[in-house]
Amino acid sequence: MRRQRCRHGRADAARSAGDDRHAVGQRCRRVHVRSNRISRVSIVAILGAGTLGGAIAHKIASRGRFNAVRLIDPAAGIAAGKALDIQQSAAVERFGTRVTAHGDLDAAAGADMAVLADASESGDTGERDGADAAVDTLRRLHRFNRRAVIVCAGAPHRPVVERAVAELGIPRRQVIGAAPAALQSALRAIVALELRCPPADVSLAVLGRPPERPVVPWSEATARGYALRHLLDVAAFARLQAKVPLVWPPGPYTLASATARVCETAAGQAGMKGLACYAVLDGEMGARGIAAAVTVELGGGGVTRIVEPALTGRELVELETALSGS
Incomplete structure (x- = not known):
């Protein structure tokens, strides 16, 4: 084995100049591939x-x-x-x-x-x-x-x-x-503690106007692909709802992580979906000219689409109340 490694791995005078150029080319290509994470000067x-x-x-x-x-x-x-x-x-x-x-x-x-x-x-x-x-x-x-x-x-x-x-x-x-993306992350962590699963397995939305009027559509929340309504009882949902105002304001590390993700997604560097962000509405959800927490799709130039959620009747009333400011 030692002789085989020496025979195939040595870099001495017996190696041709062409082989050296090939090795350099391989190293350059490897560096180039690593740099593909950044598609342009950003x-x-x-x-x-x-x-x-x-x-x-x-x-x-x-x-x-x-x-x-x-x-x-x-x-x-x-x-x-x-x-x-x-x-x-x-x-x-x-x-x-x-x-x-x-x-x-x-x-x-x-x-x-x-x-x-x-x-x-x-x-x-x-x-x-x-x-x-x-x-x-x-x-x-x-x-x-x-x-x-x-x-x-x-x-x-x-x-x-x-x-x-x-x-x-x-x-x-x-x-x-x-900030809504940071609140979204904090709530996913709380749900994960309740279910004893990783926060990354939890999916939920944050809507409305936190901190005064946050709306969490629990009917659409999932964990590991299963609806939370099938995993938690009424008492557990009540506990979660009571904790929503307690995680505001998010701390600097949570805000920093959320901001980094928003920047990367908006610049096309990461394909994270379902981000909650403050965006100004222009007819979406029946509101106009106000900034609210909504689920957005981001791309070059910022917001490409505001996603309107499927809500229960009660959640729809909560959202309309939050957006009206009443």
């Missing part, structure tokens, strides 16, 4: 280097689906420290995404995706003031980057999605909120 700009912004930058970089992540924050030193920390973890986590830090918003020029996160020095501003600041950031962004898909990552960003379309005139397909 850049994500993350607006805000706070706790959420840093978590999103790390999650997107570590998954290796984009070429570059630009972490942008007026506190450039904080952004630089987090970007360096993430970049230094690349050798351990084995990713090649380049992470850079910037202090000016114009660094988002040319980005394919723009993620609205949290500033590193956001302070104790109220929700309205925070929404005003977020909308102003998107206004400035839209002046020099009109093609980027905007993902609002924060839990309180539903009004920002709504105002970005109504006040800034950004096409509704280009502005989405990722």
Whole structure:
């Protein structure tokens, strides 16, 4: 066996130049195949280097689906420290995404995706003031980057999605909120605990206007392909329903994971279906001009379709009430 390995595996003077070129060609082809995960030059700009912004930058970089992540924050030193920390973890986590830090918003020029996160020095501003600041950031962004898909990552960003379309005139397909996907993930985990199965085996939708008016159509929820109504009794459903408001707001790691998935799906890098996102409705489900949690299909340019669910009579009333705001 040793002689056989030497005979077939040696790289000495007896190997011809043509064989060497063939081996190099094989290595090049292998590298090329690995790089096919990224189909084109793709850049994500993350607006805000706070706790959420840093978590999103790390999650997107570590998954290796984009070429570059630009972490942008007026506190450039904080952004630089987090970007360096993430970049230094690349050798351990084995990713090649380049992470850079910037202090000016114009660094988002040319980005394919723009993620609205949290500033590193956001302070104790109220929700309205925070929404005003977020909308102003998107206004400035839209002046020099009109093609980027905007993902609002924060839990309180539903009004920002709504105002970005109504006040800034950004096409509704280009502005989405990722918080419902994080809530969807949290609820799948709770159901999995109840059934003692992996969360990935659970499928459910999140609709309405969380956190005030979330609607979970339990009639369509499944686990391992079986309807939950066949797996859980009435008491178990009551327990699950009572836990829905308790998992809001989602934490930064859940929000970061959901945002990464939304970005990848919208950029065509991952084919995840059934994502719940904030999107502005234009006649769907009888509502117009409001942002709501809905199941969306994402593709190049953002939202390609809003999926209207099959609901029971009771769930339909709950959704209509949630969308009417009454």
